[in-house]
Structures are given as C-alpha cells and as structure tokens.
Amino acid sequence: MIQVGVNGYGTIGKRVADAVAGQPDMELAGVAKTSPNYEAEAAVRKGYPLYAAIPERAELFHDAGIDIAGEVEDMVMRADVVIDTTPSGIGEQNRELYEQYDTPAIFQGGEGADVGDASFNARANYDLATDDDVEYVRVVSCNTTGLSRLLAPLDEEYGVEKARVTLVRRGGDPGQTSRGPINDILPDPVHIPSHHGPDVNTILPDVDIDTLGVKVPATLMHLHSVNVTLEAEPDVEAVHDLLDAESRLFLVPEETGIDGTGKLKEFAMDTGRPRGDLWENCIWEDSISVDGADLYLFQSIHQESDVIPENIDAVRALLDREDRATSMATTDETLGVGLESLFGGARQRVVPREAGD
Amino acid sequence: MIQVGVNGYGTIGKRVADAVAGQPDMELAGVAKTSPNYEAEAAVRKGYPLYAAIPERAELFHDAGIDIAGEVEDMVMRADVVIDTTPSGIGEQNRELYEQYDTPAIFQGGEGADVGDASFNARANYDLATDDDVEYVRVVSCNTTGLSRLLAPLDEEYGVEKARVTLVRRGGDPGQTSRGPINDILPDPVHIPSHHGPDVNTILPDVDIDTLGVKVPATLMHLHSVNVTLEAEPDVEAVHDLLDAESRLFLVPEETGIDGTGKLKEFAMDTGRPRGDLWENCIWEDSISVDGADLYLFQSIHQESDVIPENIDAVRALLDREDRATSMATTDETLGVGLESLFGGARQRVVPREAGD
Numbered sequence: 002m003i004q005v006g007v008n009g010y011g012t013i014g015k016r017v018a019d020a021v022a023g024q025p026d027m028e029l030a031g032v033a034k035t036s037p038n039y040e041a042e043a044a045v046r047k048g049y050p051l052y053a054a055i056p057e058r059a060e061l062f063h064d065a066g067i068d069i070a071g072e073v074e075d076m077v078m079r080a081d082v083v084i085d086t087t088p089s090g091i092g093e094q095n096r097e098l099y100e101q102y103d104t105p106a107i108f109q110g111g112e113g114a115d116v117g118d119a120s121f122n123a124r125a126n127y128d129l130a131t132d133d134d135v136e137y138v139r140v141v142s143c144n145t146t147g148l149s150r151l152l153a154p155l156d157e158e159y160g161v162e163k164a165r166v167t168l169v170r171r172g173g174d175p176g177q178t179s180r181g182p183i184n185d186i187l188p189d190p191v192h193i194p195s196h197h198g199p200d201v202n203t204i205l206p207d208v209d210i211d212t213l214g215v216k217v218p219a220t221l222m223h224l225h226s227v228n229v230t231l232e233a234e235p236d237v238e239a240v241h242d243l244l245d246a247e248s249r250l251f252l253v254p255e256e257t258g259i260d261g262t263g264k265l266k267e268f269a270m271d272t273g274r275p276r277g278d279l280w281e282n283c284i285w286e287d288s289i290s291v292d293g294a295d296l297y298l299f300q301s302i303h304q305e306s307d308v309i310p311e312n313i314d315a316v317r318a319l320l321d322r323e324d325r326a327t328s329m330a331t332t333d334e335t336l337g338v339g340l341e342s343l344f345g346g347a348r349q350r351v352v353p354r355e356a357g358d
Numbered sequence: 359m360i361q362v363g364v365n366g367y368g369t370i371g372k373r374v375a376d377a378v379a380g381q382p383d384m385e386l387a388g389v390a391k392t393s394p395n396y397e398a399e400a401a402v403r404k405g406y407p408l409y410a411a412i413p414e415r416a417e418l419f420h421d422a423g424i425d426i427a428g429e430v431e432d433m434v435m436r437a438d439v440v441i442d443t444t445p446s447g448i449g450e451q452n453r454e455l456y457e458q459y460d461t462p463a464i465f466q467g468g469e470g471a472d473v474g475d476a477s478f479n480a481r482a483n484y485d486l487a488t489d490d491d492v493e494y495v496r497v498v499s500c501n502t503t504g505l506s507r508l509l510a511p512l513d514e515e516y517g518v519e520k521a522r523v524t525l526v527r528r529g530g531d532p533g534q535t536s537r538g539p540i541n542d543i544l545p546d547p548v549h550i551p552s553h554h555g556p557d558v559n560t561i562l563p564d565v566d567i568d569t570l571g572v573k574v575p576a577t578l579m580h581l582h583s584v585n586v587t588l589e590a591e592p593d594v595e596a597v598h599d600l601l602d603a604e605s606r607l608f609l610v611p612e613e614t615g616i617d618g619t620g621k622l623k624e625f626a627m628d629t630g631r632p633r634g635d636l637w638e639n640c641i642w643e644d645s646i647s648v649d650g651a652d653l654y655l656f657q658s659i660h661q662e663s664d665v666i667p668e669n670i671d672a673v674r675a676l677l678d679r680e681d682r683a684t685s686m687a688t689t690d691e692t693l694g695v696g697l698e699s700l701f702g703g704a705r706q707r708v709v710p711r712e713a714g715d
Contacts, residue, residue, distance in 0.1 A: 187618030261544030
C-alpha cells in the first residue's frame with residue numbers, strides 16, 4: 002500500500018484525502034492542517050490522522066480539543082509521497098521539507114511550473130512522471146487540466162493547428178463570495194494571452210494556443226468558449242464520437258435540459274456525487290460545431306474537483322506503479338468518474354442521434 | 359428641418375428622442391408611447407409632443423392627467439421619417455402604418471433583417487441607405503453595431519481572413535433584473551454560431567465570422583472577446599493607431615484604472631454623460647495583441663446606447679441629406695461622442711506609449 006500524506010486540507014486537500022482513502026492501492030498516511038477549524042474536526046471524525054502543518058501552532062489544536070497525530074514533519078517522514086494542496090506559493094516553500102526526508106511530492110497548479118520536475122495531466126503526459134529523474138510533479142490548474150484533456154485527443158487524432166480559447170471564469174469558489182465581482186464583466190487579465198495558454202504548453206509543448214481570460218459574478222464553475230483550428234476537416238459526428246470515448250469528458254446531452262453551470266451542479270448533486278463534484282470536463286453536446294477546419298464548443302470546468310483524479314494518477318505515475326490506462330481506469334472506477342455514476346447505466350455512452358442532426 | 363417621429367419610448371426610444379432634439383437639422387415631431395407611466399410624464403416635461411401608440415388606449419393618458427398631442431397615426435403623417443424603437447417584433451407590424459403614409463422608417467436590431475430594405479451601420483455601409491430604392495432600414499443590434507464598427511476599418515486596412523468572437527452578454531438591462539441569470543454562466547445559445555455572426559454579414563457580407571454567445575449575471579454592458587485573423591501581420595502599434603483614429607472606438611487607457619464594465623459606467627457618469635451612456639465601443643487599450651496574423655482584443659458594448667448615433671445617421675442617410683463623414687461628425691459633435699467629452703480635452707487622441715511597449 003502506498004502511504005499518501007496530504008499537506009493542506011482546504012478545497013482541494015479534503016477532496017484529495019477522500020479520494021486517496023478510496024483507492025485499493027493507497028492508504029491515507031494523514032492530513033496536515035494549519036488551523037483547528039470545522040474542517041479539522043471533520044477530518045478527525047472521518048478517522049484521518051491529523052497533523053499540525055505549522056509546528057508552533059500544534060498547541061492550538063490541543064486547546065480546541067482536537068487530537069493530532071503529530072506535526073507535519075512526522076507525516077512527511079511516514080509517507081511514500083506527499084500531495085501538497087497548500088495555498089499558491091506555499092507549496093514551493095514546502096519543497097525543502099519534502100527533500101529533507103527524500104519524499105516525492107505532488108504540487109498543485111497554483112505553484113509556478115518550476116516547482117516540480119514536470120507538469121502533469123494523466124491523459125496528456127502521464128509517462129513523463131514515471132521517469133526515474135522525476136521526483137516532484139505539478140498537477141496543472143483546473144483550467145489547464147480541462148484544456149489538456151480536450152486538446153490531447155484532438156491533437157492525436159487530427160493535429161491542432163491553433164487553439165483559441167476564451168475562459169469565462171468564476172470570481173471565486175462558493176465560499177469566497179467576498180472576492181467579487183458583482184454585476185461586472187472584467188477582462189482578467191486585460192493583457193493577452195492569459196497565463197493559461199503557456200501553462201497548457203507545460204503539458205502539450207507543441208500545441209499553438211492563445212487564451213483570453215474574463216471574470217464574471219459566478220462561483221459554481223468556469224466556462225470555456227473553445228475554438229480549435231484542426232489540421233483536418235472532420236465532420237461533427239466524428240469529433241463527437243472521439244470526445245465521447247474519453248472517460249473524463251462528459252458530453253452534456255441537450256435532452257437533459259441542462260443549460261448552464263447551475264443546472265450542471267444541481268444534476269451532479271441529484272446523482273449523489275460527493276459535494277456535487279464534477280470531475281469531468283462538461284462539454285455541451287450540441288455546442289460541438291465544425292466550420293471547415295474550425296472546431297467550436299463550450300465546456301464547463303468544476304474548479305474544485307477536476308484535478309482530483311489527476312492527483313491520484315500522479316501518485317501512481319510518480320512512484321511508477323501502474324501504466325496510464327490502468328491507473329486512470331482504477332481512479333475512475335473508485336471515484337465514480339464517468340457516465341455510469343451520472344446516469345446509473347440508463348444511458349449508453351454513444352447517444353443515437355437523429356439522421357441529419 | 360427634418361421632422362422625426364419616434365415610435366416607442368423605452369430604453370432606446372427615450373435616448374433617440376433626446377439625440378434627435380439636439381440635432382441642428384432635425385426637429386422632434388413627437389414620441390409615441392403605449393402607457394401613461396413615469397416615462398410619459400418625463401417626455402411631456404421635456405416638451406416632447408406625446409402621442410398614444412395604441413389609439414384605444416388614448417383615454418388612459420387622459421385619465422392619468424397627461425396631455426397627448428394625438429394618436430400615433432397623426433405623428434406618422436406629420437413626420438418625414440419615423441424611428442421605430444418598439445419592442446422586438448412590433449416594428450414589423452408597424453411597417454404597414456408607415457407605408458400607408460409613405461413615411462420612411464428606421465427599425466431596430468430586434469427585428470428580422472427583412473423588416474427593412476437594408477441593414478445599417480454608419481461606419482460600415484452608410485451609402486447603402488442613401489439609395490433611392492431604400493425606404494426602410496434596420497439599425498443592427500448593439501452587439502452587431504459594435505462588431506461592424508471594429509471589423510470595417512480592419513477589413514479595409516488589412517483584410518479580414520476570419521473573425522471569431524465570444525460575446526459575454528449581460529443578462530438584461532439594469533431594470534430587467536428578474537431575467538437572470540444569477541451566479542450562473544450559460545452558453546446562450548448553446549448552438550454555434552450564435553445569430554450575431556450572420557447579423558454582421560447583413561452589414562459586411564464578405565467577412566467570414568463565427569460568433570459564440572455566453573450569458574452571465576451582469577446588467578451594465580456586454581464584453582466581446584475578439585479574435586480576428588487578418589490577411590496581413592501588422593504590429594500592435596499600427597492596429598492601435600488604426601483603431602484610435604475611429605471616433606466611435608474608445609481605447610480605454612490602462613492608466614485610468616478602469617478594469618471592467620462597472621468602472622467604465624462610473625467613469626461615464628463622472629464625465630457627465632447623460633444616463634452614463636457610452637456610445638463608443640470601449641476597447642481595452644492594453645488588450646490589443648497580435649500573434650502573427652491573429653489580432654486579439656477585449657471590447658465592451660453599452661447595449662442601451664451604442665446604437666443611438668447610428669439611428670441619427672440613419673435618418674440623414676435614408677433621406678440622402680448628408681454624406682457619411684459629415685453626418686457622423688455632426689452626430690458625434692452634438693451628442694458628445696469621442697474623447698473630448700470623456701477627458702475634456704485633457705487627453706490627446708494618440709497616447710504616447712513607452713518604447714518597446
């Protein structure tokens with residue numbers, strides 16, 4: 002069993018911990034947290050060994066009546082690998098600690114690309130992390146993960162001549178409502194391209210991509226308005242079937258009446274998904290359009306959860322335990338990624354479409 | 359003096375009436391309204407002759423103590439031209455009335471393209487409306503107006519190979535808050551392309567353009583994420599100067615600290631603009647970017663007011679009174695379109711930019 006420590010227990014950390022705990026080949030060595038708040042209590046109730054992320058603050062947990070298993074160093078020592086889900090910039094500071102105990106580590110997309118030896122997306126470049134020289138990897142951000150998952154199969158099948166994507170981004174997560182904006186639409190950043198395009202190139206170095214970022218008053222998910230100029234001119238059906246065959250791309254059927262991120266999240270919660278998570282890119286099936294070599298589509302990305310399966314796969318890749326297909330299949334099955342958990346087997350993967358549709 | 363009647367007195371109508379009243383060569387023959395509400399009272403206070411748009415409801419104005427000058431037929435008879443600003447679909451029904459009195463008319467973008475003999479944008483196709491055979495024109499919608507103003511100079515100067523635009527649209531006008539959405543991002547329409555691309559082709563028939571529509575929780579302005587693949591590879595400075603020379607394109611300077619539609623509107627109100635109107639496309643100066651032949655930029659469009667100067671120019675074009683340049687200059691000067699009204703002459707048109715910027 003791979004002993005996995007999770008450093009940081011916020012939006013990503015708590016989801017990663019739950020996912021690790023569900024894997025047949027992993028054991029949660031523990032989670033490290035800075036403050037003894039309601040999330041710390043929840044971790045203890047779940048039976049997760051809790052460590053104080055900041056040694057000087059260990060006493061605060063004691064004062065709050067929350068039992069801790071030790072300090073973060075103990076966890077790093079015990080773990081075969083650490084998944085660092087601390088806020089942007091803190092992961093880089095933590096690397097020294099991981100090096101001290103010779104513990105491989107996985108960082109998140111909020112860190113700079115140079116925090117690790119490689120950037121990681123399971124679908125697009127799993128094998129890179131299996132290299133013996135790679136001890137630290139960075140799972141790219143939610144948006145870059147979503148773009149990589151989409152562009153990888155398109156590039157393999159048709160070749161991508163150029164991708165142009167407008168990212169209509171939520172202002173903050175559901176709990177971060179004071180970040181705004183309210184009733185506003187902001188170019189963010191106003192400079193073009195945004196960092197997302199270059200970040201995709203840390204995963205797919207040869208893909209020509211320009212990205213534009215916009216920020217709006219929403220908290221549920223991002224929405225990408227995607228244009229990909231392909232090196233071929235496939236028909237819509239072919240693109241549809243290519244994307245539909247990918248387990249982490251969910252083609253949202255028009256007949257569900259799901260018209261935006263609000264109904265998507267409602268749907269996910271109705272299916273019993275933990276926290277209403279949507280680990281898959283949610284691509285509106287009827288938005289898939291082809292004009293010559295230009296492919297267009299809309300996809301929504303759940304910023305809180307789409308990187309969770311990637312973190313799990315990164316563990317196996319980094320420790321060279323499984324090949325890509327096996328790892329992804331195991332992760333998907335244990336988490337419940339894919340159509341079966343959304344439709345309970347009532348829906349076939351490939352939806353019959355009307356003639357001339 | 360050209361006698362101009364305005365049928366409909368809502369968001370567009372009240373602005374058009376004010377604009378007409380300020381023209382040296384026009385006289386407001388009157389405004390027609392369906393209901394005796396606060397806007398009707400405001401019209402009377404301004405001294406605008408008020409007509410009952412629905413004859414059967416004339417009595418309601420009397421009951422409300424609001425003096426009317428007659429019924430809409432009287433206004434159509436007296437006017438040299440009618441600007442129809444009634445809600446989408448009503449304009450088409452009104453055409454018969456205008457034909458009955460042989461009164462040329464100008465419709466709005468909510469009507470289908472076939473409501474008139476031609477679609478109109480002052481910058482892009484003024485001369486078409488001066489044709490003797492053209493008696494009815496349609497001023498295209500706010501978004502199509504904004505796109506036409508931008509694409510016309512680019513097409514003339516460099517040639518447009520293909521334009522791809524994501525329109526991040528406000529859910530409704532400031533008073534239409536019950537339309538939603540709240541906290542949501544919706545592909546709208548989910549089908550691609552949206553109607554905006556084909557609508558641009560009613561003005562610029564030869565421009566290849568694909569558009570995607572998104573709807574978000576905002577009411578102030580739209581925001582366009584624009585990509586134009588040009589037939590040349592100009593540098594950023596050249597594109598900047600080309601756009602800066604257009605009176606109805608306002609390049610928002612970075613040093614103003616205007617970061618989105620909220621501050622844009624605040625800025626417009628601080629300058630004393632009536633109703634905080636922004637008649638110009640608001641292009642973020644620092645978003646103008648060139649990657650090979652690909653031009654990118656963000657522009658915001660004030661849905662309530664950018665068509666107002668176009669309606670005024672359409673009057674002169676339709677009656678063949680002035681050429682394009684003269685009409686646009688008169689309209690801009692009387693309304694206060696352009697930098698002078700925004701910066702009070704304190705800002706030069708072309709901003710000195712740092713070397714290597």
